Amino acid sequence: MRALVVERNEEGRTSASVQDIDENRLPEGDVTVAVEYSTLNYKDGLCIGPGGGVVRTYPHVPGVDFAGTVETSDDSRYSPGDKVVLTGWRVGEVHWGGYAEKARIKADWLVPLPEGLSPRQAMAVGTAGLTAMLAVMALEDHGLAPESGEVLVTGAAGGVGSVATAILAHLGHEVAAVTGRPETAEYLAGLGASRIVSREELAETVKKPLETETWAGCVDAVGGAMLARILGQMKYGASVAAVGLAAGAAVPATIIPFLLRGVNLLGIESVMQPSENRIRAWQRIARDLPMDKLEAMVQMASLEDLPQLGADILKGKVKGRVVVDVGA
Structure with missing residues (x-):
């Protein structure tokens, strides 16, 4: 599978590149998701670039958010084919994240994709x-x-x-x-x-x-x-x-x-919000965020674009929302 991998050399310098890696390297979890879209947040910029001080272990796959389709699940709440969203829970920081074609995580961290939102729209929100x-x-x-x-x-x-x-x-x-x-x-x-x-x-x-x-x-x-x-x-x-x-x-x-x-x-803290609060907020987003306004915020990107965009967001040069098409 393709992924943006951040590595650190013997001198302590980090670099990010798109690589083909084995799915067996994914961390433990009870749900595997085929990632369709991710996004770019300020914290992602810290994880991708040097000196961010967020990532503790390498190699690492960043990506705080992702949306996609459940591929396998050991949890009764989710079945193959379910559309899901993940934000927070320190995914992309201490747990491999959404800048890869697949992600394996805990079921407790997922939220069902709200009715009326596509995975792409969910990541425009992020x-x-x-x-x-x-x-x-x-x-x-x-x-x-x-x-x-x-x-x-x-x-x-x-x-x-x-x-x-x-x-x-x-x-x-x-x-x-x-x-x-x-x-x-x-x-x-x-x-x-x-x-x-x-x-x-x-x-x-x-x-x-x-x-x-x-x-x-x-x-x-x-x-x-x-x-x-x-x-x-x-x-x-x-x-x-x-x-x-x-x-x-x-x-x-x-x-x-x-x-x-x-x-x-x-x-306002969003990383460790209880699931019930997340679900309520996502339902409000589907109802109260006009999709035409959301679309006006979006610029699309690929995994290859992320090292530069990560640097740009830390400098305040990114306007609106970046949606990452993981398969592009």
């Missing part, structure tokens, strides 16, 4: 889209409704941000999309953004802990100083769903927005 949906659901659970006011999405042209923008707009929210790439303005408007906010407008260090109440909710993929600034601009009782740290893990904020405005900072 971990990024699942994270975006979990963020929207968390904001809704904390009171966000279309009539609440404008919702901010940072890193809006990235994978999580693109899907969050499309979902929120479809649900009737006014979406302010933050980007540092002016050339993506038309793309974001096409996803449903009501207006574009330049990253520079929010990049300044916090000067005072509270500013004018502006945002009814926020999906933040950036972190760092921008998140600190946004917290001081949230409306009373509003929530920020934190999904990423593109600008850094350190947030130079004060506790004032939490104490005086009741602002909530919600951590």
